[in-house]
Amino acid sequence: xxxxxxxxxxxxxxxxxxxxxxxxxxxxxxxxxxxxxxxxxxxxxxxxxxxxxxxxxxxxxxxxxxxxxxxxxxxxxxxxxxxxxxxxxxxxxxxxxxxxxxxxxxxxxxxxxxxxxxxxxxxxxxxxxxxxxxxxxxxxxxxxxxxxxxxxxxxxxxxxxxxxxxxxxxxxxxxxxxxxxxxxxxxxxxxxxxxxxxxxxxxxxxxxxxxxxxxxxxxxxxxxxxxxxxxxxxxxxxxxxxxxxxxxxxxxxxxxxxxxxxxxxxxxxxxxxxxxxxxxxxxxxxxxxxxx
Ligand SMILES: O=C(O)CCC(=O)C(=O)O
Numbered sequence: 001x002x003x004x005x006x007x008x009x010x011x012x013x014x015x016x017x018x019x020x021x022x023x024x025x026x027x028x029x030x031x032x033x034x035x036x037x038x039x040x041x042x043x044x045x046x047x048x049x050x051x052x053x054x055x056x057x058x059x060x061x062x063x064x065x066x067x068x069x070x071x072x073x074x075x076x077x078x079x080x081x082x083x084x085x086x087x088x089x090x091x092x093x094x095x096x097x098x099x100x101x102x103x104x105x106x107x108x109x110x111x112x113x114x115x116x117x118x119x120x121x122x123x124x125x126x127x128x129x130x131x132x133x134x135x136x137x138x139x140x141x142x143x144x145x146x147x148x149x150x151x152x153x154x155x156x157x158x159x160x161x162x163x164x165x166x167x168x169x170x171x172x173x174x175x176x177x178x179x180x181x182x183x184x185x186x187x188x189x190x191x192x193x194x195x196x197x198x199x200x201x202x203x204x205x206x207x208x209x210x211x212x213x214x215x216x217x218x219x220x221x222x223x224x225x226x227x228x229x230x231x232x233x234x235x236x237x238x239x240x241x242x243x244x245x246x247x248x249x250x251x252x253x254x255x256x257x258x259x260x261x262x263x264x265x266x267x268x269x270x271x272x273x274x275x276x277x278x279x280x281x282x283x284x285x286x287x288x289x290x291x292x
Contacts, residue, residue, distance in 0.1 A: 001019075001021055001022060001024075001081060002081055002084065003019055003022070003081055003082075003084070003085040003190070004019075005088075007019050007085070007192070008085070008088055008089050011089060011137070011192055011193075011194065012089075012132075013158070013159075014157040014158050014159065015155070015157060015158035015161075015193055015194050015196070015197035016155045016157070016158075016181075016183065016191070016192060016193035016194070016197055016199075017191075017192050017193075018183050018184065018185045018189050018190070018191045018192075019185075019189060019190045019191075019192070020185050020186060020188070020189045021188060021189070022079075022081065022082075022141065022188060022189055022190035023076070023079075023141065023187075023188035023190075024188075025188070027072075027076070027079075027188075028143070028187055028188040030070075030072035031072050031073055031076055031141075031143055031214075032143055032144075032187070032212075033070075033072070034068065034069070034070035034072045034073045035073070035102070035104075035143060035212055037068070037069040037070055038064050038068065038069065038102060038104075039062070039064075039102075039104040039212070040052050042106065042208070042209070042210040045106050045109075045210065046106070046208050049106070049108075049109065052106075052109075055104070055105075055106050055109040055110060056109050056110055057110070058110055059105070059110045059111055059112045059114070059201065061109075061110065062102075062103055062104035062105055062106070062109075063101050063102070063103050064101065064102045064103075064104075065100070065101055065229065065233075065234055066100035066101070066229070066231075066234070067100075067234065067235055067238040067239055067241075067242050068102065068238070069238065071241070071242055071245055073102070073214065074242050076141055076214050076216070077097060077100045077214065077216045078097065078246075078250045078253050079141075082139065082141075082190070082216065083095065083249075083253070085192075086137055086218045089135075089137060090135065090137070090218070090219075090220050092220050092221075094220055094221040094222065095218055095219075095220065095221060095253055096218065096219050096220065096221040096222075096223075096227070096253070096255065097216070097217075097218055097253040097254055098123070098136075098217055098218065098219055098226070098227040098228055098229065099123070099138075099215065099216070099217035099227070099228040099229050100214065100215065100216050100217075100229070101214070101215045102212070102213070102214050102215075103211075103212070103213050103214075103215060104210065104211070104212050105151060105204070105210065105211045105212075106209075106210045107151075107204035107206060107207055107208060107209045107210065108204065108207065111203065112151050112201050112202065112203050112204070113200070113201065113202055113203045114200040114201040114202075115170040115171055115172055115173070115200060116156065116170070116171055116172070116173045116176060116177075116198050116199070116200045117169055117170045117171075117198070117199070117200065118166070118169070118195060118196055118197060118198055118199075119136075119138050119193075119195040119197075119199075120136065120166075120195040120196060120226075121169040121170070122228065123136055123138075123195050123217065123226055123227070123228050124136070124195065124223075124225055124226040125225040125226070126225050126226075127166045127167075128166070128194075128195065128196035130162075130196075134219070134220070134223060134226070135194055135195070135196070135219070136194065136195040136217060136218070136219040136226060137192055137193075137194060137195075137217065137218050137219070138192070138193050138194070138195055138215065138217045139190060139191065139192045139193075139215065139216045139217065139218075140153070140183070140190070140191040140213040140214070140215055141188075141189075141190055141191075141213060141214040141215075141216065142185055142186070142187050142188065142189045142190075142191065142212075142213050143187060143212040143213055143214060144187050144210060144211055144212045144213075145185075145186050145187050146183070146184050146185055146186075146187075146189070146191075146211060146213075147184055147206075148182055148184060148205065149204060149205045149206030149209060150184075150204060150206065150209050150210075150211045151201065151202050151203050151204040151205075151211055152182035152183050152184050152202060153182070153183045153191065153193075153199050153200070153201060153202070154177070154180035154181065154182055154183075154199060154200050154201075154202050155180060155181050155182075155183055155193060155197060155198070155199040156176060156179050156180055156181075156197065156198035156199065157179070157181060158194075158196075158197060160176075160179040161176070161179070161197065161198040164176070164198060166196075173200065176198070180199070180200070182202075183199075191213075195217075221255075231254050231255065239276075240275070240276055240277070243256070243276050243279060244276050244277065244278035244279040244280075245278075248283045248284075257284070258287075259283045259284050259286070259287030260287035264284050264285075264287075269281050269284060269285055272284075
C-alpha cells in the first residue's frame with residue numbers, strides 16, 4: 001500500500017511510526033513461506049529447542065544478512081511502496097539501501113533485552129545532525145504478528161529523548177523506560193524509526209512465541225561515513241539469481257553502476273553479462289557509455 005503522508009509526518013515529529021497493512025496478503029504469504037528456507041518454523045523450534053541451539057548463543061544469532069534464497073524475500077527490501085516512502089521522507093530519489101537483515105527470535109532462546117541506544121552507533125562513524133540533514137531510516141517489515149508479548153522494540157518518542165546526549169551510546173533505561181512505546185502491529189506492518197531515536201529490544205513475555213522481521217535501512221546516497229554492509233560480501237550465486245530479475249532502478253539502490261557510468265565499456269558489458277546470465281544489458285549499453 002502507498003504509505004500515507006501522515007506516516008511521514010509521524011516520523012518527522014515523533015521519530016517513528018508503525019504502518020499496518022504495508023504488505024499485501026499475497027506478499028506476506030510468499031515471504032513467510034520463504035522464511036522457512038532459512039529458519040525453523042516456530043512449531044519445529046519449540047518441539048526441540050536443543051536441536052536449534054544456535055539461537056541460544058546470542059540475541060543476534062537469528063540475524064541473517066542479505067541476499068536470501070527466495071526473491072519473495074529479497075524483493076521486500078526494495079518494495080516500490082517502501083522506496084516511494086523513503087524518497088518522499090528524504091526528499092531525494094538518490095537513495096542508498098545500506099542494510100538488509102532477516103531476524104528471527106524465539107521466546108526463551110536468548111536474552112533479547114537491550115540497553116537503550118540509538119542505531120547511528122553502528123550505522124555511522126559520527127553522530128546525527130539535529131537539524132535533520134543526513135538522516136537514516138531504519139525499518140522493520142513484520143513477518144509475524146508483533147504484540148506486547150512478542151518482544152516488541154520499545155521506542156522513546158523523539159520529543160521525550162531529544163535532550164538525552166548522543167554519548168554514551170548504550171545505557172540502562174532507568175526512568176526513561178516508562179516513556180517507551182512498544183512498536184506493535186500485525187504481520188505485514190512496516191515499523192520505521194530514525195537512527196537518532198532511542199529504543200531497545202525487549203524480551204518475550206509469552207511462551208512459545210516467535211518474531212520474524214526483515215530490517216531494511218536507507219539513507220541518501222553520498223555519505224562516506226555511514227552504512228553497515230558491503231553488498232558483494234555474501235553469496236555470489238544468490239546475487240546471480242537476484243540481479244538479472246531487478247530493474248535498473250532496483251540495482252541502483254545497491255549502488256550498481258548506472259547506465260552511462262564511466263565503468264561501462266565493451267569489456268565490462270560483456271563480462272557482467274557473463275557473470276549474470278539473463279541480465280538485460282541494453283540499458284547499460286544504450287546509454288552511450290564511454291568506450292574504453
Ligand atoms: O529487535 C528489536 O526489537 C530492536 C533491535 C535493536 O534495536 C538493535 O539491535 O539495535
